[in-house]
Amino acid sequence: MTNQPNKSEEILELFAKDPDKGMEMMFRTYFGLVSSIVYRVLNDSALAEDISQEVFLSVWKNRETIKITSSLKSYLATAARNKALNYIRDNKVKFAGGDEMPEVPDMTPGVEKEIAGKALKKRVTQLIDLLPERCRHTFVLSRFENLTYKQIAVEMGISEKTVENQISKALAFLRTGLASFLDEK
Amino acid sequence: MENLNKKVWDLSENYDKQLNPNIDAAWSEFDRRRKSLTDTKVAKRSFLLPLSIAAGLALAVGFFFLNRPTGQQFQNLATSENQIENISLSDGSEMWVNENSSISYFSSKEDERTVSLEGEAYFEVAPNKAKPFTVKSGKVEIKVVGTAFNVREIKASGAIEVEVKSGIVEVITGAKKVQLKKGESVIVAAEKLTKKVGNNIGGWRTKEFIFNKQSVADILEEIQRVYDVKVVFRNRDLEKCTFTTNFQDESIDNILEVIATGLGCELKKVNDTSFVLKGGSCS
Structure with missing residues (x-):
């Protein structure tokens, strides 16, 4: 199509x-x-x-x-x-879970054998999906839906400061999880 | 640091979230849902609206699809938190609408026995064999002739639960249907019907609960939902313990005290809506 x-x-x-x-x-x-x-x-x-x-x-x-x-x-x-x-x-109730960040999981063994691009895709997806719900929503809306912090704050009923915090948390988590990909450069 | 964040931000481009739905199946589903709508008749307008307003309007107008010929009293009721409403219909049926729910119905037309529900409600339907009473909830249609039953949309999963207190109820979703008798219940998720034994049907309305050898996890799930509280176990093993007890419109403190005593736990009240159970064992 x-x-x-x-x-x-x-x-x-x-x-x-x-x-x-x-x-x-x-x-x-x-x-x-x-x-x-x-x-x-x-x-x-x-x-x-x-x-x-x-x-x-x-x-x-x-x-x-x-x-x-x-x-x-x-x-x-x-x-x-x-x-x-x-x-x-x-559905705030549904998404009201804790904000505690998970531990960064180890890389799946065998990942080096895959094509670099594919492994990166897999890893990024795994990490973003692991984010606590509210953090993930905030990050995805900002990163992929191009919403401003203000728009996200209004839509999710949280403060702009919270949005900012959630984004930094997400970035920090990704930074740790993607360390091996960052080093290569 | 900033530089690293920028790199991470760029790398996250690789987030691979594609859904490859079966388009043919989705289209048949769409066609079915479309046909079950009553067409909205809105006067044709010719001016152009800015896109964002038009999109917003499109979504808002969607909620008024239950547009019918005039002369009938079409009612819509939405409850807020901690609000339970009792509605008597002109055919003699009664409905109790739980908090955070909304219901649409006709108040004066005796032969119109269709209501549409979002959330949870308990129904006591006046018998009329010639004219079945229908409740629509999401993709699920519940048809009865005269009976008492509870319908609940399970927020976490979007599934619909139907529990029958008396009489016979027919639950229909897509091409599938199932008949339920007194004491039976069904969960409808993704057009699958899963039958189970129901109990404490409409317990949120009367706060009367009978638990017979039920797992503590199940008991607490129901209690937490009805009383709007959060109960945390320190000892997760306890969730599998079974318990037999009943409660008649008691306070949450009393109920948790009974459960804590039964399991030998220490009950700690953190605030009005959250509790912790420590220690204990299945005995």
Whole structure:
């Protein structure tokens, strides 16, 4: 499934003419993208699929009034991020776990044999996934969703100072865990 | 230090979080959910909204999908923390809505017996064989003709739990369904139905609990949920102990005192909502 630059427009055109067909094309083209964004934020694949369904359901429910002024792709990416944020906001209880940082795990043996890039990917993913939930949310929203500290603070109902602390904690944890990759340079 | 942080920040680019969902399955699921919606009829507008507002609006409008012809009293009730509401419907059914939940229903239309729920509620449904009473909660539909049952959305997992106090209840999700009798319960997660034996159904409403040889972990899970407290074990082995006891609308201090005494633990109250159990053993 390639995303030619005009794919987005093509889908929107079809959507305007034939909502049923347009919806299916939109869904098949972007469900993977939307669910990956939600998954990256929430780190729960079943939840990510469910919330992604809701993203597209919102589009469908509002098909008569919806006006997409940017590209469809970035519209859906923003909607995905917002739905994930809403979920965090509405489920504070679920994410209220401790902030205690885990111990940095040893590298899996045999990792040197893998291609360097692959090993790095694996290690980074392992480390980020290990962060305490609140710390992970903060880091991911800042790093990958490009939210400002202020936006994160508002969305998560914490102070900007806390956001800052969580990011430094995450960075410190990653720094320790990635030591062998940092040394090489 | 700053330089190192920058390097780490750059390296974290490698966070590999891709989901490769089965698109065909996801599309059928979408198609099914889409068809179960009642279409919202919103007047066509022609002006352009800034994207962020449009996106926000799109999400907000979604919550009003239960749009029906006028002339019926459509009600929506949301409870806050520590608030339990009792609602009597015109068909004679009653609902108790637990804290942090919301429910939508028709208050005056006797033949409209469908409510939609987010959170937890206990239902006592007036019998009417001709017109089943339906509760919708997430992807789950619960159909009954006259019975008492509890529906709960388990926040941590998003699963829906249905427990039957009396009568027969039909629980439907996707293409699957199961019938439950008195004392049975089911957990619906990811369209899988797992049947189990239920007890203390709607205990949050009456604070009456009967525990018969249940694990301390299960007992405490329920007590913590209903009383909104946190109980920490120093000795994790105790979670597997079983315990038989019952409580009739007692205070949390009394309940924990009974459990602590039974297990030979020392009970320490940290504050009004958190407790620690130290020592003890299964006896």
